[in-house]
Amino acid sequence: MTKRDYYEVLEVSRNSSDADLKKAFRKLARKNHPDKNPDDAEAENRFKEIQEAYAVLSNPQQRRSYDTFGHESPGGNPFGSGGFQGVNISMDDLFSGGFDSVFSQFFGSGGTSGRRSSRGNDVLIRHSIDMEMAMLGGENELEAKLLVICDTCNGRAAASPEGVKTCGTCSGQGQVTQNRKIGPFIQQMVTDCPECNGTGRIITDPCSDCRGQGRERKKQTIRFGIPAGISDGTRMRMGGRGEPIRGGGGSPGDLYIQVHIEDHDWYERDGSDLLMALPLGYPELLLGTSISLPHIDGKDISIDVPAGSIPGDTLEVKGRGFPRARGRGRGNVTVLLKLYVPSKLSKNVKKQIEGLRDEIGIDLDSIEDLVRKEAKSRRRIR
Ligand SMILES: [Zn+2]
Ligand SMILES: [Zn+2]
Known part of the structure; x- marks a missing residue:
C-alpha cells in the first residue's frame, strides 16, 4: 500500500x-x-x-x-x-x-532515541545538466547561497571561548525530561530545554558577525563530479555540507544535489538506450542511404538505411548509447524510420511522380490482397 x-x-x-x-x-x-x-x-x-x-x-x-x-x-x-x-x-x-x-x-530533540540531535538540517539543491554531461560524466559546479559556519567565530557563536557556558537547566544535554499522565498511561517526555532552546549552550558574549547564530548565509561555489551514465533524478549526497545548527555547536547536515537531465534536441533516453526518429524521403527509403549525425559522445554516428526500408522500421546502432551499469559496455541507439512528405510539390515533380505511379504505386485491383498481406506482415509498425 x-x-x-x-x-x-x-x-x-x-x-x-x-x-x-x-x-x-x-x-x-x-x-x-x-x-x-x-x-x-x-x-x-x-x-x-x-x-x-x-x-x-x-x-x-x-x-x-x-x-x-x-x-x-x-x-x-x-x-x-x-x-x-x-x-x-x-x-x-x-x-x-x-x-x-x-x-x-x-x-525537537532527536526523535525516539532520546538523545539530542546535534546535527543541522539537510539541504536539497536541484541542478540541471545536458545529455552530454550525463553520458560522459565530468566535473561540475554550481553557485548557491547557503548557511555555512560563521568564519569569524568558527561556529562557536560566541566572540570568545569564554562566552560559551554550559546550560545549567539541562546540564548541556539540550533536553529536559518530564513525566506526564495521559489517561491511564504515564508517559515520560523529553522536550527541548526552554533555557537554551535545545542547544545545551548559553552564549554570554555573542559573535557580532553572526549575532550569536554560529552560522551565516553566504554565496558558495560547490564543485562535484557527475558519474558517467547518471540517471535523471539522482540525488548525490555531500556529507556535512548542509546547514550548521542555529546557535552553534553540533555538526552540519548533509547537502543533496538532485540532478535533472535536460532534454536533447532529438534523442530520448530509455535506460542505457537512446531513441530517435529519422525522417527520410521515399527515394532514400527505397534506394537506401547512409546518414551521418553529430552524436552525444563527440563522434559522429552513421546510420545505414538499407534499400527497401519501410516507415516504422527500426535500426539499431550498437554500443553508442549510455554506459551500462557495472561496466557492461554501452547501450544502443534505436532509430525509428519515418517518411518525410514534402508539403508542396512543384508541377514538374508532380508530373514525374505521376509518371512513376504505374511502377511504384499500388495496384488498386489487388488492394484486398495487399491489405490482407499487410495484416500478416511481421514488420513492426508504429
Ligand atoms: Zn560568528
Ligand atoms: Zn538547556
Missing part, C-alpha cells in the same frame, strides 16, 4: 496554518479514536495514520523536510528504523489540547 500524503490524511491544504492543522487533527482524531470505535481495526489504522501526519506536520523542521522530500526524507524515516509506532492519546487530551506535548516529544 502506498503511503498517503500527510496533508491528504489531515484533509488540509499544503499552506494551512498550525492552527488549521491542529483543528483538523482534533476533529479526525476524535472521530477515529479507539474509545469511540471499539474493535474497529480500520479506525485504529486511521487513528495511527492521522497521528503520524500530525506528528510530522506540527513540527516546523519536519514539515519543511516533508514539503521538500515527501515521504523519502534523505535522513531515513523520521521516526527511526521502526517507523511510527502510534501514541496513546485519551479523548480528554483531545478535548483539552493536552496532546500538544505528546507530539512535541517526537522530534
Whole structure:
C-alpha cells in the first residue's frame, strides 16, 4: 500500500496554518479514536495514520523536510528504523489540547532515541545538466547561497571561548525530561530545554558577525563530479555540507544535489538506450542511404538505411548509447524510420511522380490482397 500524503490524511491544504492543522487533527482524531470505535481495526489504522501526519506536520523542521522530500526524507524515516509506532492519546487530551506535548516529544530533540540531535538540517539543491554531461560524466559546479559556519567565530557563536557556558537547566544535554499522565498511561517526555532552546549552550558574549547564530548565509561555489551514465533524478549526497545548527555547536547536515537531465534536441533516453526518429524521403527509403549525425559522445554516428526500408522500421546502432551499469559496455541507439512528405510539390515533380505511379504505386485491383498481406506482415509498425 502506498503511503498517503500527510496533508491528504489531515484533509488540509499544503499552506494551512498550525492552527488549521491542529483543528483538523482534533476533529479526525476524535472521530477515529479507539474509545469511540471499539474493535474497529480500520479506525485504529486511521487513528495511527492521522497521528503520524500530525506528528510530522506540527513540527516546523519536519514539515519543511516533508514539503521538500515527501515521504523519502534523505535522513531515513523520521521516526527511526521502526517507523511510527502510534501514541496513546485519551479523548480528554483531545478535548483539552493536552496532546500538544505528546507530539512535541517526537522530534525537537532527536526523535525516539532520546538523545539530542546535534546535527543541522539537510539541504536539497536541484541542478540541471545536458545529455552530454550525463553520458560522459565530468566535473561540475554550481553557485548557491547557503548557511555555512560563521568564519569569524568558527561556529562557536560566541566572540570568545569564554562566552560559551554550559546550560545549567539541562546540564548541556539540550533536553529536559518530564513525566506526564495521559489517561491511564504515564508517559515520560523529553522536550527541548526552554533555557537554551535545545542547544545545551548559553552564549554570554555573542559573535557580532553572526549575532550569536554560529552560522551565516553566504554565496558558495560547490564543485562535484557527475558519474558517467547518471540517471535523471539522482540525488548525490555531500556529507556535512548542509546547514550548521542555529546557535552553534553540533555538526552540519548533509547537502543533496538532485540532478535533472535536460532534454536533447532529438534523442530520448530509455535506460542505457537512446531513441530517435529519422525522417527520410521515399527515394532514400527505397534506394537506401547512409546518414551521418553529430552524436552525444563527440563522434559522429552513421546510420545505414538499407534499400527497401519501410516507415516504422527500426535500426539499431550498437554500443553508442549510455554506459551500462557495472561496466557492461554501452547501450544502443534505436532509430525509428519515418517518411518525410514534402508539403508542396512543384508541377514538374508532380508530373514525374505521376509518371512513376504505374511502377511504384499500388495496384488498386489487388488492394484486398495487399491489405490482407499487410495484416500478416511481421514488420513492426508504429
Ligand atoms: Zn560568528
Ligand atoms: Zn538547556
